[in-house]
Amino acid sequence: MTDNKAVISLKDVSIFQQDNLILSDVQFEIKESEFVYLIGSTGSGKSSLLKVLYGELPIHMGTASIAGIDLLKLKKSGIPKLRRQLGVVFQDFQLLFDRDVHDNLLFVLKATGWKNKAEIEARIEEVLDLVGIKTKSHKMPFELSGGEQQRVAIARALLNKPAIILADEPTGNLDPKTSDDILTLLHQICKQSNTAVLMATHDYRILDKFPAEIMRCEAGKLRTDKLLKEAN
Numbered sequence: 001m002t003d004n005k006a007v008i009s010l011k012d013v014s015i016f017q018q019d020n021l022i023l024s025d026v027q028f029e030i031k032e033s034e035f036v037y038l039i040g041s042t043g044s045g046k047s048s049l050l051k052v053l054y055g056e057l058p059i060h061m062g063t064a065s066i067a068g069i070d071l072l073k074l075k076k077s078g079i080p081k082l083r084r085q086l087g088v089v090f091q092d093f094q095l096l097f098d099r100d101v102h103d104n105l106l107f108v109l110k111a112t113g114w115k116n117k118a119e120i121e122a123r124i125e126e127v128l129d130l131v132g133i134k135t136k137s138h139k140m141p142f143e144l145s146g147g148e149q150q151r152v153a154i155a156r157a158l159l160n161k162p163a164i165i166l167a168d169e170p171t172g173n174l175d176p177k178t179s180d181d182i183l184t185l186l187h188q189i190c191k192q193s194n195t196a197v198l199m200a201t202h203d204y205r206i207l208d209k210f211p212a213e214i215m216r217c218e219a220g221k222l223r224t225d226k227l228l229k230e231a232n
């Protein structure tokens with residue numbers, strides 16, 4: 001078996017929010033098609049770590065790359081390119097509420113340089129099919145349930161075939177059954193399209209039901225599953 005490529009690799013990274021050190025000596029690797037949970041109590045630094053990875057929070061020490069992009073050399077002008085390599089999913093879906101599902105997806109494709117109309121329409125249909133809401137293309141976001149809105153957000157994240165999906169508590173606003181459906185979908189995407197997934201969550205029920213690697217933010221450090229096992 002050949003080794004999968006690392007899609008995220010961080011070493012000796014310190015993460016600050018303004019002048020406050022949130023996580024120090026952060027070190028981990030995520031490979032193609034790996035599914036990893038990021039857990040830790042509120043304020044422990046999960047969202048801060050994800051923000052570093054999608055270029056919202058700059059870092060100034062260590063080495064860090066995601067999808068082949070060096071995060072220490074990342075400039076504001078390089079952020080759109082970085083975002084094209086990633087799919088980001090949030091707790092509150094963050095859809096555009098003034099347009100239908102199709103046009104939410106169209107907006108992203110146009111913003112990321114897609115020009116060919118037939119290719120655009122084919123890709124929109126493809127991602128809606130992948131997340132199981134092909135028939136909702138012309139619904140407005142407010143006409144959809146929370147779970148359906150999250151499926152649109154996941155479809156949007158998949159548009160540019162990202163190497164990795166970063167999800168910050170994607171089930172935080174959903175009931176247990178709908179959360180399970182979204183987790184099933186994320187695990188399916190991970191397996192079928194080799195997309196790595198890094199998902200922050202508070203929900204220990206999910207960790208039991210859909211087991212995968214775990215990283216924990218705790219006392220200013222990031223601890224991996226392996227280290228946790230060794231400590232026990």
Ligand SMILES: Nc1ncnc2c1ncn2[C@@H]1O[C@H](COP(=O)(O)OP(=O)(O)OP(=O)(O)O)[C@@H](O)[C@H]1O
Pocket residue numbers: 017018022040041042043044045046047048049217
């Ligand atoms: N924009 C900001 N400016 C200053 N400090 C911030 C900012 N965002 C977060 N922080 C601080 O950074 C620390 C880590 O916050 P972060 O949002 O990463 O935690 P979290 O683990 O995602 O928590 P939660 O589970 O509540 O989402 C907290 O002490 C928080 O107050």
Ligand SMILES: [Mg+2]
Pocket residue numbers: 046047048168
């Ligand atoms: Mg958070």
